[in-house]
Amino acid sequence: MAASVSSLLSLSWASTFPKQSVAPNSMAVDSSTASRPSTVNAYACTTDAIFNEEGYLKRRPILLGVGSLATTLIPASFGYAEEVPKNYEAFVDLSDGYSYYYPSDWREFDFRGHDSAFKDRYLQLQNVRVSFLPTDKSDIHELGPMDEVISNLVRHKFAAPSQRGTIFDMQERTVNGKNYYTFEYELTSPIFARTAFATISIGNGRYYTLIVGANERRWRRVRNQLKVVADSFKMLDI
Template sequence: MAMSSLSLTWASRTLPNKANVTRLIDTPRSATVPALNIIASSEEATFNEESHSTRRPLLLGAAALASSIFPTSSAFAQDVPQNYRAFVDAADGYTYYYPSDWREFDFRGHDSAFKDRFLQLQNVRVSFIPTDKADIHDLGPMEEVISNLVRNIYSAPSQVSTIYDMQEKTVDGKNYYTFEYNLTSPNFTRTAFATIAIANGRFYTLIVGANDRRWRRVRNKLKVVADSFKVLDI
C-alpha cells in the first residue's frame, strides 16, 4: 500500500542529571517512510543493531538544550519524569520521553527507536511520512481515523485488532490523538499505545508497546511515553 503522501483514501520532577536529555545529531534523512514501516506487525522484523554506533546520540546539558531547542521555555527539560530520559530530534521536529534503562536501536524504516534491554518487543519507535494536510482534524473524525489506522494499516491480514481507548489533546496549538489497541495473531499478542500528529508537512506516528502478557505491569509506564510525544516547528 503506497503512502507517498498522507492523502489517504479515508481522509491513517526535576531533572536528576545531565544525561537525562538526549539530542540526536545525525546526517539528514529522507522524510519519506514506506507505509509498511508503521505497521505494528513489523514487530517481527529483524532488528539491525550493527549501525548503533553510527547513530550514537550526543548527551547535552539540560540548560543548553532548553535554550537552543526551546528558547521560550525551559519547562520541557525541567519536567522529565524520574527514570525517564528525553529524546529530542530538532532536525526532524519531534521529542518524547523513554525509560532511562532502554537503549537505542535501529528499527527498520523508523526515524528513532528505543527498546528494553532484555525484552525487544517492549519498545518505542517513531516514523513520519509526507502529507499535504495541516492538522489531524483534516483527516476526519477521530473515531474514523483511528479505526482505519488500526484495522487497515497497523494490522496484518492474519491479526485481529481491538481498540480500547481514544484520547485527543491540544498542546501549544497542535492536536494529538493517543489511543490504546491490541493486535492478536496466531503466534503472539501485543498491546500498544500510539500517538499521531501532523506538523511540518509530515504525519508523525509514535508507537510504544509490549507483549500482552506484560501489559498490565508496564501499561502506566508506557503511557508516559505515549503522552510525552510532541512535535516541534522546523
C-alpha cells in the same frame, strides 16, 4: 587537563548533531489515509518488523547531553520547557521537529523505516519508535473523525493480514495549538499478541506516528510507564 579536553570535545560534538537525548531532571522542550499507497506500505513494513527479528538492525550512536549543556542546546523558541519525569530521558529531534520521553534504562537502536527508536535492554518487543511521512495536510482533524481515523489505522494499516486489531481507548489532546490522537490497541495472531499505545499528529508537512508497546503478557505491569511515553510526544516548530 584531560577532563577539560574531554568537555570541549563533547561541546563540539553536541553542536554538530541535531538529534539528542537529554538527561533526566534537565530542561527539555518541548486520519483518511486509504488514498495514500505510500502510507499503507510504510505501516505494513512497521507491522512486519514488530514480529520479525530482522526489524532490529544495527544500533547507531546517540549524543547524550548532560546538565546545563543539554539545556542550552534546546532553543526556547520551540514552545515551552518542562522538567523531564524521574526515570525518563527526553529525545529531541530539532531537525525533524518532534520530541518525546523514554525510560532512562532503555537504549537506542535502529528500527527499519523509523526515524528514532529505543528499546528495553532485555525485552526487544518492549520499545518505542517514531516515523513520519510527508503530507499536504496541516492538522490531524483534516483526516476525519477521530474514531474513524483510529479504527482505519489499527484494523487496516497496523494489523497484518493474519492479525486482529482491537481498540481499547482513544483520546484527543491539544498542546500549544497542536492536536494529537492517542489510543490503546492490541494486535493478536494465532501465536502471539502485542499491546501498545500510539500517538499520531500532523505538522511541519509531516504525518507523525509514535508507537510504544510490549508483549501482551507484560502489558499490565508496564502500561502506566508506557502511557507516559505516548502522552509525551510533541511536535516542534521547524
